[in-house]
Amino acid sequence: MAKLLKGKEVAAAVNADSKERAAALKEKGIIPTLAILRVGEKGDDISYEKGAMKRCANIGVAVKNVILPQDTDQETFYQTIDDLNHDPSVHGILMFRPLPKHLNNEKARNAIAPEKDIDGCSDGSLAGVFTGNGRGYAPCTAEAAVAILDHYGIEVSGKNAVIIGRSLVVGRPLAMMLMERNATVTICHTRTRDIPEMTRRADIVVSCMGRIEALNAEYFSRGQTIIDVGITWNEAKQKVSGDVLFEEAEPLADAITPVPGGVGAVTTSLLVRHVVDAAEKTLTD
């Protein structure tokens, strides 16, 4: 039977570490603080916000909620970001996107000070992931896949990793992060001629397509590590499903993430860890 790579276990380890570090910061008079900037009242945003706030509370990270009306004008909006950038009590800024169109998503993305960009949305963070120079913060979902491999001691160096999906939030940054760890990385996508041929040859398969249980036994071979980043609501089964057809893949795999309870369970913990990282950096800067 394949080893089950449980996100909860990884998140617990990440949280325990963050909690300890947040407590140490508190002793030095610093309370790591996340500003959450939300424009409007989108349900998805609010529910993510709630989850993040709960996680922050458990770890000892303060939250500063900044909520602007949907029709906020540009001047007020950018002034708000600027204020947060200059507020020494704020260490990280999470800004929900997409923003209302009149606010210019592109400009807003780069308006956040690089050292507070804990969600990795600015050019500086993207360039940091691309170059592997260690600056900026990686997108949390991509980082979650790597954190799972790390936590369970799965060797990446010299291994062939095949990623299905080339999105900016998962596929591309993950490719760079696995390559930084010396994996030989292949990125497959909708235009790939023969995905099963590619994935069958891999040591590590990571899927981030967002297609419910699309990967059956044909895609896998014995002894692989399978990381399923897909999280899609499965209407038929009335539950969240991954990209991988678990019952066909699991018997072949050496190790596999469940969905739910895999990658998705780790992301918020990493977001909060970034806030602690950012707060620690203010000590040394």
Place this chain on the structure above:
Amino acid sequence: MAKLLKGKEVAAAVNADSKERAAALKEKGIIPTLAILRVGEKGDDISYEKGAMKRCANIGVAVKNVILPQDTDQETFYQTIDDLNHDPSVHGILMFRPLPKHLNNEKARNAIAPEKDIDGCSDGSLAGVFTGNGRGYAPCTAEAAVAILDHYGIEVSGKNAVIIGRSLVVGRPLAMMLMERNATVTICHTRTRDIPEMTRRADIVVSCMGRIEALNAEYFSRGQTIIDVGITWNEAKQKVSGDVLFEEAEPLADAITPVPGGVGAVTTSLLVRHVVDAAEKTLTD
């Protein structure tokens, strides 16, 4: 016999196009201008500078040489960049790197205004290549490999491309650029377990290792397109050599770049084209 992918032919087409566009700009009162910023008197820098100046002259792009002494202080140096950023007669800035250590290479890289960063060295340009958002300029050598494929009408979409080398100036940006064109891309490097196994399965092999004639017949299979980005001085043969052992690879290949006369012959033309691009953009901005 394999089709020879001649860089000279590609460069000629790029140059003809740039020349026409530079002439059109001149009629509108704009002379596309490249500022070349050099600190010190390094031989490599000077010889590249000469080549670029000659290419510019042929195309109708003006050059503004800014040469600072090796011991220039930070203030003068950054003021110089700032002046070039604000000089409306300058459209592109080429800054030789690495700079002397006291000048902070990292800071300098991002000091150049994004719209004048025709050598693609700033975070904004790197993020542009990574995200494929069309902003900024790609590193010229990576772009040269793509320009050759384009010029000779070699289909990239849906093809398996294997790149050997993960440098920031060629391997990584090239991976992103080929993926933007819908290739399925694998990046191999020093830690890859079995490079020949990877390259033999590719439709397109691009090598940018910088190891003289390291790729013999074992690395290739029939019908491939082979792009050799390596340019290394071969002491034994007293000539410039590529990564590919041409006499073994050529009989297998469908199409192959020679060295010299391949990728290396295209790069400066693309640099100059970027200056024309930047000058054109001042009209529409």
